Amino acid sequence: MNTKIRDIAVIRVVDDDEDVQKAIRFLLENEDWKVQVYSSGEQFLIDEASSVPGCIILDIQMEGMSGLEVQRELVVRGSSVPVIFLTAHGDVPMAVEAMKSGACDFLQKPLDPEKLLDLIEILVARDVSERELKIPYPEAKRRFDSLTNREKQILSLALKELSNREIAEALDLSKRTVETHRQTAYRKLGVSNVKELALAVENFM
Numbered sequence: 001m002n003t004k005i006r007d008i009a010v011i012r013v014v015d016d017d018e019d020v021q022k023a024i025r026f027l028l029e030n031e032d033w034k035v036q037v038y039s040s041g042e043q044f045l046i047d048e049a050s051s052v053p054g055c056i057i058l059d060i061q062m063e064g065m066s067g068l069e070v071q072r073e074l075v076v077r078g079s080s081v082p083v084i085f086l087t088a089h090g091d092v093p094m095a096v097e098a099m100k101s102g103a104c105d106f107l108q109k110p111l112d113p114e115k116l117l118d119l120i121e122i123l124v125a126r127d128v129s130e131r132e133l134k135i136p137y138p139e140a141k142r143r144f145d146s147l148t149n150r151e152k153q154i155l156s157l158a159l160k161e162l163s164n165r166e167i168a169e170a171l172d173l174s175k176r177t178v179e180t181h182r183q184t185a186y187r188k189l190g191v192s193n194v195k196e197l198a199l200a201v202e203n204f205m
Contacts, residue, residue, distance in 0.1 A: 009124045010034045014044045014070065015086065016062040020109070024057060027113055041065030041073075052077035052133055053121045057116075059086045060094050060106070063094070068094060080130070082123040086111070111162040130199055140200070142190050151185040154178055158194055159201065 011033050021037045027034045034054075039045035041058075042065055054136050055075075060067035067085055074083070085106035099106065099132065104123055107116060147155070150171075157167045164182065168175045191197045 003187060004098060005053075005124055006032050006034070006130050008052075009128065010036055010052050011054050011120060011124075012036050012038065012044065012048070012056045012081075014038045014056065014062075014067070016040060016057040016064075017059070020059070020086070024111070024116075027117070028120070029091060031171055041067065042068035045070065045073055048074075048079070048123055050074070050077065052161050053081070053124065053127045055082045055084060055104075055127065057086060057120075061088070066098065080127070084116075084119060084123070129163050129196075146188050147185055149182075151181050151188075154181050154186050158182060159198060161194070 011028055013021055013028075013035060015021050015037075016039050016069050017023070018039070021039070025035050025037055038047070040123060044056075047064075058067045058070060065073075071083055071085075074081070082104040084104060087108050105119055107119070153171060154167055157170060162170065164175050164178045167182075168171075168178045171178070186197070188190060189197065189200050191200050191203070
């Protein structure tokens with residue numbers, strides 16, 4: 001259990017079924033998650049603050065705005081908070097459509113509690129991690145400007161998923177030299193692996 005993440009994250013539950021709301025809230029609060037519950041998509045969108053990390057548990061079929069409509073509005077707003085759709089058996093095609101539009105996952109009702117908890121743990125940790133890499137533009141520019149030309153060359157090849165050995169061969173360097181430059185560049189950018197490097201570059205651009 002990551003208590004630091006639970007201190008800053010909020011799980012938003014959007015479902016017009018009061019029994020489902022209560023069941024999910026009880027489950028999550030027992031795991032020390034902070035929970036906000038909404039009975040409609042409209043109510044949720046009025047209150048939603050995408051600057052707060054966490055995830056959104058969203059029923060795909062509700063009175064008023066459907067889950068798909070809520071998700072589309074979140075996309076328009078530029079929200080990066082991960083979305084888990086809740087679906088009944090017949091809603092699976094809609095859930096697939098939602099996944100194509102950017103939803104992270106969907107679970108069928110009745111919910112498997114362990115599966116829901118595991119998924120929340122993964123998505124919230126990812127959301128928090130990605131936010132930590134989103135630094136203000138001036139600071140990001142300063143970090144990238146601090147890279148040497150050689151470090152930029154090596155990172156460019158690393159982003160193409162070349163190994164240190166392959167990079168060394170491409171640039172006619174020793175493997176040890178590539179490793180040293182790569183670690184120095186990672187330290188300057190505040191990243192620790194290629195995945196974080198790709199996110200840092202994406203955020204900078």
